[in-house]
Amino acid sequence: MPIPSGLDCLHHDHMDGAITNLEAIEDYYKLSGFEMPAHFKDILNLDDLKHRTTAWYANPQIDIVTKFRLLTDVLQNPDTLFLFGHQYVKVRAGQEMRYCEGTFAPQYHTRGDNKSRARLTEKEAVSALLAGVEAAEKEYPKIEANVLIAIGREIVDPKHLEWGGVERAKKIVDIVADGDRSRLVGIGLVCDELTYPPEMHIEIFNYAHERGVMTDAHAGEWASSPAKLMENMRTAVHMLKINRGSHFRLLSRDSELCKYMVDNDIGVSSCPGSYLYSGLIRDIRELELDVLFERGVKVSLHPDDDLFMDDIHTVFWKCCRAYNFTDEQISQLRRNAWLTRFGNRKKHEF
Numbered sequence: 001m002p003i004p005s006g007l008d009c010l011h012h013d014h015m016d017g018a019i020t021n022l023e024a025i026e027d028y029y030k031l032s033g034f035e036m037p038a039h040f041k042d043i044l045n046l047d048d049l050k051h052r053t054t055a056w057y058a059n060p061q062i063d064i065v066t067k068f069r070l071l072t073d074v075l076q077n078p079d080t081l082f083l084f085g086h087q088y089v090k091v092r093a094g095q096e097m098r099y100c101e102g103t104f105a106p107q108y109h110t111r112g113d114n115k116s117r118a119r120l121t122e123k124e125a126v127s128a129l130l131a132g133v134e135a136a137e138k139e140y141p142k143i144e145a146n147v148l149i150a151i152g153r154e155i156v157d158p159k160h161l162e163w164g165g166v167e168r169a170k171k172i173v174d175i176v177a178d179g180d181r182s183r184l185v186g187i188g189l190v191c192d193e194l195t196y197p198p199e200m201h202i203e204i205f206n207y208a209h210e211r212g213v214m215t216d217a218h219a220g221e222w223a224s225s226p227a228k229l230m231e232n233m234r235t236a237v238h239m240l241k242i243n244r245g246s247h248f249r250l251l252s253r254d255s256e257l258c259k260y261m262v263d264n265d266i267g268v269s270s271c272p273g274s275y276l277y278s279g280l281i282r283d284i285r286e287l288e289l290d291v292l293f294e295r296g297v298k299v300s301l302h303p304d305d306d307l308f309m310d311d312i313h314t315v316f317w318k319c320c321r322a323y324n325f326t327d328e329q330i331s332q333l334r335r336n337a338w339l340t341r342f343g344n345r346k347k348h349e350f
């Protein structure tokens, strides 16, 4: 088996689930005026913190919302968001990544904390984050670090009008459309696919296309049945008219959809480490990445949330082992990530 090396382009990388935060977690808490949860008392060193963080996310007694609030609760003011953006670029550059599109959903960063004078607007949250990203990129100029602004799909819940609905989502699209387009490279759709399938977001995506914003959506990851997973992938492609898909776990079962995506240059990011972690698959071969390759689908590998899941090199290694990829397939896997990125601010060779 060839030795895998050099995955250096990420575009399915949730900033609030990234390992890049690990060494800054205690600082986020200090800057927010909050105490860390009891689970994190008296941390000995970074290894100990990593161990406890992994245990926190794996603990079935802590609900999913609380788990993610470990970080989002303390990313609510300009100082923490600046540090958050800076850390992301610093650590990814240190890992020799040359291109990153970090996913960031501003709607979860408008709650305020003990140190903030006022709650941030979504636009202010994005500005603070971007300032940190830009500052770090000046220090690490080999990397091109951009941000994919995500919309949490529950925003359209008809039972929770206070969450803002389509109008709030459109304002998030406007942040990208009216912002620094060379760094804010597009929008994504994230979170609970089971309760809020993609047909609920057509108006938002139509608006994004009207405004000339590139689009990505998580789909085909988590649904009530394989049939619904398949339907969600087709809806994302044909109704949301996405430029790139995230997950699409069962894509190999739909050769027509594969052909459409190849013909229309719609790539796919796959996060096998995440599906193994969540128990959605038992074996990486279930993804039939080799079939996707044969059909010419531009599929690439990404970490999803490497703060507590496998890092990208482990994911890559596991895939190479599962499929016994050839050198050519490995090169293609690398190239696909580059070919399906949204940003294009620096010159890269790949």
Ligand SMILES: [Zn+2]
Residues within 6 Å of the ligand: 012, 014, 218, 246, 304
């Ligand atoms: Zn994801």
